[in-house]
Amino acid sequence: MHIPDGFLDAKTWITTAAVGAGALSYSLKKVQETYNERMIPVMGVLAAFIFAAQMVNFPIAGGTSGHLLGATLVTVLLGPWCSGLIISTVLIIQCFFFNDGGLTALGANTLNMAFIGSLTAFVIYKTASSIGQSKNFEKAAIFLSAWASVVVVALAAALELAFSGIVPLNVAIASMLGLHALIGIGEGLITVVVISYVRGVGFSQSWQQKKTGEDEM
Amino acid sequence: MKKTALIILLTALAVAALLSPFAASSPDGLERVAQDQGFLDKGDRQALDSPITDYLFPGIQNEKAATAAAGVLGTMLTFGAVYILGRVITSRKVESETKLQSTSK
Numbered sequence: 001m002h003i004p005d006g007f008l009d010a011k012t013w014i015t016t017a018a019v020g021a022g023a024l025s026y027s028l029k030k031v032q033e034t035y036n037e038r039m040i041p042v043m044g045v046l047a048a049f050i051f052a053a054q055m056v057n058f059p060i061a062g063g064t065s066g067h068l069l070g071a072t073l074v075t076v077l078l079g080p081w082c083s084g085l086i087i088s089t090v091l092i093i094q095c096f097f098f099n100d101g102g103l104t105a106l107g108a109n110t111l112n113m114a115f116i117g118s119l120t121a122f123v124i125y126k127t128a129s130s131i132g133q134s135k136n137f138e139k140a141a142i143f144l145s146a147w148a149s150v151v152v153v154a155l156a157a158a159l160e161l162a163f164s165g166i167v168p169l170n171v172a173i174a175s176m177l178g179l180h181a182l183i184g185i186g187e188g189l190i191t192v193v194v195i196s197y198v199r200g201v202g203f204s205q206s207w208q209q210k211k212t213g214e215d216e217m
Numbered sequence: 218m219k220k221t222a223l224i225i226l227l228t229a230l231a232v233a234a235l236l237s238p239f240a241a242s243s244p245d246g247l248e249r250v251a252q253d254q255g256f257l258d259k260g261d262r263q264a265l266d267s268p269i270t271d272y273l274f275p276g277i278q279n280e281k282a283a284t285a286a287a288g289v290l291g292t293m294l295t296f297g298a299v300y301i302l303g304r305v306i307t308s309r310k311v312e313s314e315t316k317l318q319s320t321s322k
Contacts, residue, residue: 001247004260032306040303041222048226048296052233055272055288057241064249065241089299098291099267102260157247167254175253179246197228202221 001069001157001180002094003109005102009164016160017107023115024088030081039078042203046074047086049194051093058186066183069153071117072125072146073191077198077205080122087114112156120152121145139192146191147184154180226296233288237272238281 008016035043050070057065070090074083088110094100101109128141158176162169244252251257269275274286 001245003247005264006259006262007251007256028306031303035303035307037303037307038218040300040307041219042225043303044296044300045222045225045229047299048292049229049232051295052229052237052288052292055237055240055284055291056232057243057245059241059243062249063243065243065245067240067245085302086299089302090295093291093295093298095267096265097267097269097294098272098287099263099265099270100272103264154246166256166259167250171254172250175250176246179249183246198221198225201224202218203225 001113001154002091002101003105003157003160005104007102007164007166008105008108008160012160012164013104013108016111020107020111020115023084023111027081027085027088027115031085034079035082043078043082043086046077047089050074050087051090053190053194054090054094060179060182060186064179066180066186068190069113069117069150069187071113071153072121072142072149072187073194075118075121076125076142076145076195077203080118083118083121084114087118108157108160112153112160116156117149117153121149124148142192142195143188146188150180150184150187151177229292229296230289233292234285237288238284
């Protein structure tokens with residue numbers, strides 16, 4: 001759901017760029033505080049994986065496709081701020097090197113996909129984890145978080161398009177949410193499978209040696 | 218951990234090289250909405266001239282090979298960017314810790 005140049009008006013892209021930049025600098029600070037250098041290779045390879053996976057569009061109904069967002073995937077493995085930073089990096093590379101997502105929309109795309117996506121995933125995953133801990137329950141929680149992250153990001157994009165006056169609000173919300181409710185199913189399935197795979201090849205949550213006793217937030 | 222990271226990187230490269238050329242080419246959710254609501258053409262003019270457009274590596278005739286090459290390049294670029302960023306911010310952390318220790322003495 002990379003917004004290109006031309007969809008957002010000046011007030012919308014400037015506002016979202018400011019908020020997106022603020023979130024990015026906060027995430028840098030958070031990651032700097034929380035992670036030690038042992039985590040760097042894993043952060044790098046997960047970012048690489050998200051880039052690759054975002055290229056693989058899967059078809060959904062009605063001649064439309066979707067691709068992995070990855071915010072839930074990285075949030076479950078590394079926490080929401082690290083995920084925000086990683087997804088932002090992917091988006092910046094896509095924008096500057098591959099013309100995917102407009103330069104004026106980079107702030108909105110970062111805010112939506114990197115931060116709103118990761119924080120939505122975090123809130124739902126954390127809430128679910130406090131309710132149950134079984135393996136299957138966790139899989140369901142990951143699926144739900146991934147689905148919801150895509151739908152909430154689609155809602156954010158719909159609001160930005162409507163505020164830009166390019167499409168009426170009710171039309172934007174109905175059409176974006178309808179399609180992304182379907183794309184979210186793909187996101188959920190891929191996220192569950194990839195997290196199991198990454199843990200299966202030896203990824204361990206215990207690598208996240210927190211400097212402080214606080215939670216990921 | 219290094220082995221795990223290597224496996225994930227190889228998986229990412231395999232996805233970029235082997236799966237991305239076979240990705241669905243239909244419009245994504247947002248493009249679809251833009252198409253249906255008649256504002257897709259507003260996104261025609263891009264502010265940037267990127268070296269690689271549509272994830273096709275320039276100069277490669279075969280479209281699948283061009284996509285795979287662009288995918289592998291982007292995957293390595295992303296790994297490199299996050300790796301270097303991680304190095305920079307954690308080395309700054311070490312510096313600020315050393316500073317903290319020296320001032321507390």
